[in-house]
Amino acid sequence: MIDLTRVLDHARIPELPNPYFGKVRDCYDLPDNRRILISSDRISAFDRILAAIPYKGQVLTQMARYWFDHTADICANHVLDYPDPNVVIGQKLTILPIEIVVRGYLAGTTGTSILTQYKKGQRILYGHVFPDGLRDNQALPAPIITPTTKAFDGGHDEPLTVTEIIAQNLLSQTQWEHLSATALALFARGQKMAAERGLILVDTKYEFGTDTAGNIILADEIHTPDSSRYWRADGYEAALSNGTRPPSFDKDIIRSWVAERCNPYADPIPDIPADMITATAQVYIDAYETITGQTFVPDTTGATPLDRVRLNLSRYFG
Known part of the structure; x- marks a missing residue:
C-alpha cells in the first residue's frame, strides 16, 4: 500500500551550509570538499516540477547505488557515503557543462528527443544523419550520443554537436573522446544487465565532473527511471x-499524461490525480525490484521523511 502522505517534497534544512536547490535534489556544500545531495520526491519533466511521488527519492538513490556499484570498474564515481536512504555524500566536483545523452532507439517525448525532432521532419540531429522511413521507437543501428548543454538555474537544455562542443571550448578533444567512450561503455553495461532482467535500456543521460586533480568522475545518478x-x-x-508506446519503467507515464492534456512548455500543468501519483510511485518501485532483483522496503522511520533525513544528517549541522 502506497502512503500518499509519505513524501519528501523538499529538504530545506537551515542548519546545513551552502545550499543549492535543484529541480529534484536539495544540496549542501560542506567546507571539506564534500557535498550532501538529498533526493526529494519531486518529479521533473519539461523543465518543470510536476508533482511529488511517494518513495521516489529513496528508489532513485538506492537504484543509483546499485548501478554505481556495478559500473565502478568502468568509471570512478563521486559517492563517499549513504547516511540516509535518500541521501548521498559525494565528492564535490566541477560539473562539466554538457550532458551526455546516449540513445539506442528512436524514442522520446521531450523537445530535445530525437523522435520529437524526427517527426517534425528533421533528419540531421546532433550531427547524426537519419534516413527517412524510421518508425516510432525503432532500434537504431548502434547507440549514438546526443549531447546537450547543461542547463543551470532551471534553464532549458539545448542540443549540441561534437563540432560545437569543441568549437565553443565546452570540452577539449581529449575530454570528449574520454567521455564518449566512457558513456558508451556504461550504456553497453546497462543494456546487458537490463536485458538479463527482461528489460530494454532505451536511452539515458550521464553527468560528469572533474575533481581537484582534473580527473573525470561520474556524478549525479546512473540508469535510474x-x-x-x-x-x-x-x-x-x-x-x-x-x-503504440512500449510498456515502460520510467517517468514517461506521467510525462505522457501531462502532454496529452496541455502544452507542457507553455500551459499551466493540470492537477495530477491521486491515482496517477500512485501509479507513478508503483512504476518506480516495480523498476527498482525488476532491475535490482531486490525487494523495495520503504523507510518509514521518523514522523515524516524530512524528520528522518534531518536526524540522519544532524552530524553535519554547523
Missing part, C-alpha cells in the same frame, strides 16, 4: 508493430 528510459522486452515487438 529519472535519467533513463526502460521498456519491458516482452511487450516491445507488439508495440512497435501497432505503433
Whole structure:
C-alpha cells in the first residue's frame, strides 16, 4: 500500500551550509570538499516540477547505488557515503557543462528527443544523419550520443554537436573522446544487465565532473527511471508493430499524461490525480525490484521523511 502522505517534497534544512536547490535534489556544500545531495520526491519533466511521488527519492538513490556499484570498474564515481536512504555524500566536483545523452532507439517525448525532432521532419540531429522511413521507437543501428548543454538555474537544455562542443571550448578533444567512450561503455553495461532482467535500456543521460586533480568522475545518478528510459522486452515487438508506446519503467507515464492534456512548455500543468501519483510511485518501485532483483522496503522511520533525513544528517549541522 502506497502512503500518499509519505513524501519528501523538499529538504530545506537551515542548519546545513551552502545550499543549492535543484529541480529534484536539495544540496549542501560542506567546507571539506564534500557535498550532501538529498533526493526529494519531486518529479521533473519539461523543465518543470510536476508533482511529488511517494518513495521516489529513496528508489532513485538506492537504484543509483546499485548501478554505481556495478559500473565502478568502468568509471570512478563521486559517492563517499549513504547516511540516509535518500541521501548521498559525494565528492564535490566541477560539473562539466554538457550532458551526455546516449540513445539506442528512436524514442522520446521531450523537445530535445530525437523522435520529437524526427517527426517534425528533421533528419540531421546532433550531427547524426537519419534516413527517412524510421518508425516510432525503432532500434537504431548502434547507440549514438546526443549531447546537450547543461542547463543551470532551471534553464532549458539545448542540443549540441561534437563540432560545437569543441568549437565553443565546452570540452577539449581529449575530454570528449574520454567521455564518449566512457558513456558508451556504461550504456553497453546497462543494456546487458537490463536485458538479463527482461528489460530494454532505451536511452539515458550521464553527468560528469572533474575533481581537484582534473580527473573525470561520474556524478549525479546512473540508469535510474529519472535519467533513463526502460521498456519491458516482452511487450516491445507488439508495440512497435501497432505503433503504440512500449510498456515502460520510467517517468514517461506521467510525462505522457501531462502532454496529452496541455502544452507542457507553455500551459499551466493540470492537477495530477491521486491515482496517477500512485501509479507513478508503483512504476518506480516495480523498476527498482525488476532491475535490482531486490525487494523495495520503504523507510518509514521518523514522523515524516524530512524528520528522518534531518536526524540522519544532524552530524553535519554547523
